[in-house]
Amino acid sequence: MNIKQNIKTLIVEKPLKLDCGQTINNFPLAYETYGSLNNEKDNAILVFHALTGDQFVTGINPVTKKDGWWSYAVGSGKSIDTDKYFVICANVIGGCMGSFGPSHENPKTKKIYGTDFPVITINDMVNAQINLLDFFGIKKLFSVVGGSMGGMQVLQFISNYPDKAKTAVPIACTSSHSAQNIAFNELGRQAIAADHNWSNGDYDSKNIVPDKGLAVARMAAHITYLSKKGLQEKFGRKLQERDDLKFGFDADFQIESYLRYQGSVFVDRFDANSYLYITRAMDYFDLVKQFNGNLSDAFKNTKAKFFIISFTSDWLYPTQENKDIVIALNAVGANVGFVEIESDKGHDSFLLNVPDFLKALKNFLDKSYAEKHS
Amino acid sequence: MKPEYKIISNLIEKNAKVLDVGCDDGTLMEFLKTNKNSNIRGIEISKEKVQICISKGLTVIEGNAEFDLKQFPNDSFDYVVLGQTLQAFINPEAVIKELLRVGNKAIVTIPNFGHWKVRLNLLFKGTMPITNSLPHDWYNTPNIHMCTIRDFVRFSKIINFKIFKSLALINENVSDINNSNLIFKNLFGELGIFLIEK
Numbered sequence: 001m002n003i004k005q006n007i008k009t010l011i012v013e014k015p016l017k018l019d020c021g022q023t024i025n026n027f028p029l030a031y032e033t034y035g036s037l038n039n040e041k042d043n044a045i046l047v048f049h050a051l052t053g054d055q056f057v058t059g060i061n062p063v064t065k066k067d068g069w070w071s072y073a074v075g076s077g078k079s080i081d082t083d084k085y086f087v088i089c090a091n092v093i094g095g096c097m098g099s100f101g102p103s104h105e106n107p108k109t110k111k112i113y114g115t116d117f118p119v120i121t122i123n124d125m126v127n128a129q130i131n132l133l134d135f136f137g138i139k140k141l142f143s144v145v146g147g148s149m150g151g152m153q154v155l156q157f158i159s160n161y162p163d164k165a166k167t168a169v170p171i172a173c174t175s176s177h178s179a180q181n182i183a184f185n186e187l188g189r190q191a192i193a194a195d196h197n198w199s200n201g202d203y204d205s206k207n208i209v210p211d212k213g214l215a216v217a218r219m220a221a222h223i224t225y226l227s228k229k230g231l232q233e234k235f236g237r238k239l240q241e242r243d244d245l246k247f248g249f250d251a252d253f254q255i256e257s258y259l260r261y262q263g264s265v266f267v268d269r270f271d272a273n274s275y276l277y278i279t280r281a282m283d284y285f286d287l288v289k290q291f292n293g294n295l296s297d298a299f300k301n302t303k304a305k306f307f308i309i310s311f312t313s314d315w316l317y318p319t320q321e322n323k324d325i326v327i328a329l330n331a332v333g334a335n336v337g338f339v340e341i342e343s344d345k346g347h348d349s350f351l352l353n354v355p356d357f358l359k360a361l362k363n364f365l366d367k368s369y370a371e372k373h374s
Numbered sequence: 375m376k377p378e379y380k381i382i383s384n385l386i387e388k389n390a391k392v393l394d395v396g397c398d399d400g401t402l403m404e405f406l407k408t409n410k411n412s413n414i415r416g417i418e419i420s421k422e423k424v425q426i427c428i429s430k431g432l433t434v435i436e437g438n439a440e441f442d443l444k445q446f447p448n449d450s451f452d453y454v455v456l457g458q459t460l461q462a463f464i465n466p467e468a469v470i471k472e473l474l475r476v477g478n479k480a481i482v483t484i485p486n487f488g489h490w491k492v493r494l495n496l497l498f499k500g501t502m503p504i505t506n507s508l509p510h511d512w513y514n515t516p517n518i519h520m521c522t523i524r525d526f527v528r529f530s531k532i533i534n535f536k537i538f539k540s541l542a543l544i545n546e547n548v549s550d551i552n553n554s555n556l557i558f559k560n561l562f563g564e565l566g567i568f569l570i571e572k
Contacts, residue, residue, distance in 0.1 A: 305433070326435060327445040335415075338435045339424045356421075360428050367431030 006062035007055075007098040008032060012131045019121040019284075029128055030098025031055050031090040034074065035082035037136060043369070044138050045080060046129065046165070047089040048146030048153035051221075051278055052270055054097035055089045058082070063097065064269050072353050079362040084369065085142065092153075093128045094120035094278050096271035100128075103204065103271045113273075114201035120277055122149070122285045126156045133164065140164055143365060147171035147350035148317065149278070152285050155298065155325065159287060162302035167368050169361065171309045171350045174321040175287040175295050175328070181316065184224050185279035188217030192272045201273050214272045215263030222262050227313035227346035231255065295328035306336040307364045309357065311349040337364070377546045378565055379405050382455060382481055385539065385569050386410050390452035393417065393477060395439045396459040400427035407432075415451075417442060440464060443472040451477040458483050458507075458565070461517040467533055474535060474572045483567045486542075488522030488560040507564055523551065523559055523566040530570065539569040 007030045015025040032055040037044060047057055049069065054061070058068040058075045074080040080087060091099035094117070102117035109116075133141065144154045144165045151173025158168050174181070195213025197203055203210055223231075235255040239245070242252065251257040291297040306329055310322035319340045329336040341357045343349040349357060379402050386392060389411050394403050397416030400423075406412040416434040418424050427434040435442070439456070440463050454477030456469070461484065463469045473480040485507045486492075495503035502512040510517065521529070523542065530537050540551040542563030551559045551566070559566075 307428075330435075330445045330450070331447055333447075333450060335433055336435065337428065337433045338437070339421065339428065340436055342421060356425065360425060363425075363429040363431075367429070371431060 009098055010131065010135050012128060014131065016124070016127055018118050018124045020119045022118045024100065024118070027093070027100035027128075028098060028104075029090050029093065029100070029131065030095075031088060031132060032057065033089075034058060034087040035085055037086040037138070041136070041138050042140065042142060042166075043084065044086045044088060044136065044141050045143045045145055045365075046132070046141050046157075047074065047080070047087055048125075048129075048144070048150035048157075049089060049092065050146070050148035050150050051282065052218075052266070052275075053150070054095065055091045056097075057087060057089045069351060072351070073358060073361060079358045080145065080365065081362070085365075088132055088136070090129050090132060092120075092125040092278065092281075094125070094274060094281060096274040101271070102201070102273035102277055111202075112204045114204065115273065115276075116201075117273070117277060119284075120281050122152050122156050122281055123160070123290075125281065126153050126160055129153075130157075130161060130164070140166060142369060143167040143169060145169040145171070145361075145365075146173075148173055148347065149282050151317075152282065152287075155287055156285075158302050158304055159290070159298040162299075162304070165304050167305045167307070167365070168302075169307045169309070169364065170322075170325065171361075172311055172314050172317050172322070172347055173325075174285075174317045175298075175325050176289070176321075177283050177285050178321070182283045184221065184316075185283050187220050188279060189276050191216040191220065192276060195272075198272060201276075203272070209267065210272045211267040214267045214270065214275060215260075217275060218266040218270075219259040219263045222259060224316045225346055225348040227315065227344055229313065230344045230346055233344065295324070296331040299329055299334050300332045302334065304334075305368060306334060307360075308336065308338045309350070309360060310338075310340045311343045311345070311347070311354075311357070312340060313344050314347040314349060316347040375401055375405065376457075378457070378483055378543055378567055381541060381543070381548050381567055382406075382457070382483070383409055385481055385567075386412065386453050389413070391450070393446070393451045393454045395443070395454060395456045395473070397423075397427065397432075397434060398457075399423050400430050400432045400434065402455065402457065403427070403432050403434075404430060439472075440469060443469075443476055446476045448475055449478055452479065453477055454480045456480065456482045458485055460484055461519045461521060463519065466519050470529075470533065470535065470570075474570065478571070479538070480570050481567065482526075482570060483565055484521060484523070484526055485517075486523045486560065486563045486566050487520040488524060489564055490561050493561075523563050524556060526566055526568060527551075527556065530568075536571045537568050538571055541567040543567065 009028045053069045091097040106113045151170035154170040192213040195210035197208045198210035238254045240257040310319040326338045392412045392414045394416045424436045454473045492503040542559040543565040
């Protein structure tokens with residue numbers, strides 16, 4: 001897959017000391033932008049993507065040829081209005097859409113890194129992306145926005161750089177990955193490791209792909225992004241192109257067929273080792289522990305205006321975990337608003353057409369922006 | 375805009391940090407922001423109302439005052455406003471204590487169940503009173519702890535908080551309540567407005 005020609009890349013020269021102890025420099029950070037930066041350079045929004053996202057937020061993704069992952073929310077006249085704001089999104093380090101990741105060649109061995117790639121954290125991802133501000137000459141972002149792992153990056157960003165964003169919108173996320181979150185990620189990683197093709201991460205040199213393991217990982221994860229009610233309403237016990245059960249192990253049910261399809265399209269666009277590294281980064285995320293048990297301390301130096309959003313049917317990052325962030329912010333007198341959006345669409349709600357969510361996000365951003373410019 | 379909003383605003387100093395508990399659609403918040411330059415936050419139980427507040431650019435937290443006030447540290451606000459909702463809480467005593475923990479001062483307004491129309495309603499009809507400010511039937515009312523202006527004054531002595539200022543709203547006119555006119559105000563006041571302190 002020759003994707004390079006469609007990818008903008010910033011080579012970060014400045015050394016970055018990773019949480020694992022290693023230092024990297026001269027590494028590529030792939031990014032995309034939408035809209036234009038105004039003369040005052042105060043209309044920039046840094047969007048952080050989730051586990052399987054990339055820098056192609058909206059429009060047609062030039063690599064997959066499909067809609068960008070946040071096409072509902074980002075675009076002309078949309079919640080994150082590209083007529084008004086300059087939207088920047090970078091592929092996280094550890095990812096597989098051009099940023100420094102396990103599918104890159106290790107200059108020492110001339111082979112791809114695979115599992116020799118250093119373990120990355122959410123903190124490392126954010127510290128890599130701060131370089132984009134210098135690159136664009138932006139002193140302060142108007143906003144940092146992200147859902148799921150993107151929301152974790154929002155929290156980490158504000159904690160690391162308290163005066164680099166005027167507003168912050170963490171969506172459907174948590175300040176500390178729960179045992180259940182870790183358990184599901186481990187299930188995915190073990191599915192990949194159980195695929196013989198994985199070869200301890202060295203599949204590239206053998207010209208094979210652990211596609212079965214990666215597909216199972218995606219299928220399992222996909223279930224966690226939906227709600228029971230949503231699944232029931234969409235699929236129920238409906239059969240897949242057949243009138244009756246076949247008394248075998250083909251995909252009798254539509255839900256089986258749907259999951260298999262989700263798994264199969266995922267392996268075409270995602271790297272198995274990146275999946276391991278990024279899920280690991282999520283599991284290691286514990287902002288509470290970073291601040292010795294007091295999450296409020298993560299936010300005590302910031303004047304950023306927060307807006308926290310959760311969804312009623314999200315059981316992966318439930319409302320209570322989002323509310324814990326609100327509570328921590330209130331404890332230090334931060335400016336924080338919060339709303340729980342009614343939706344049957346589970347954790348994926350933030351990526352889908354959920355009008356109440358899209359409206360709330362738009363109103364928050366546009367009103368906050370108007371305040372600064374009145 | 376509700377007539378008591380101006381009265382509430384007059385009780386609040388400029389540039390103060392204010393929490394509006396049960397902020398509804400944010401009308402009072404906007405009024406205080408514009409007229410008193412208040413640093414204002416709201417808490418509201420209804421998702422629809424929260425959305426309206428967000429569309430006005432107000433900082434509001436969706437939540438239930440009975441459970442969610444505990445997240446605020448002591449003395450987080452100069453004033454905490456509780457408009458016409460004390461009677462709807464399961465435990466009004468606990469709520470009042472929380473208001474006075476979170477805020478240095480609190481402003482509480484109560485629909486007066488001692489108003490003559492309410493009394494006549496029960497006396498002559500023999501049914502639970504339904505008035506403009508109390509429009510619900512007994513079986514669907516959110517108001518489970520109705521009280522009178524006089525009850526609230528007594529309440530302050532029982533659970534031990536200070537009433538700094540007490541006002542009665544009669545036909546959109548505001549007047550002071552004191553010991554000598556309490557019986558009269560309790561009969562004619564539609565709404566009691568109290569500025570209280572620990």
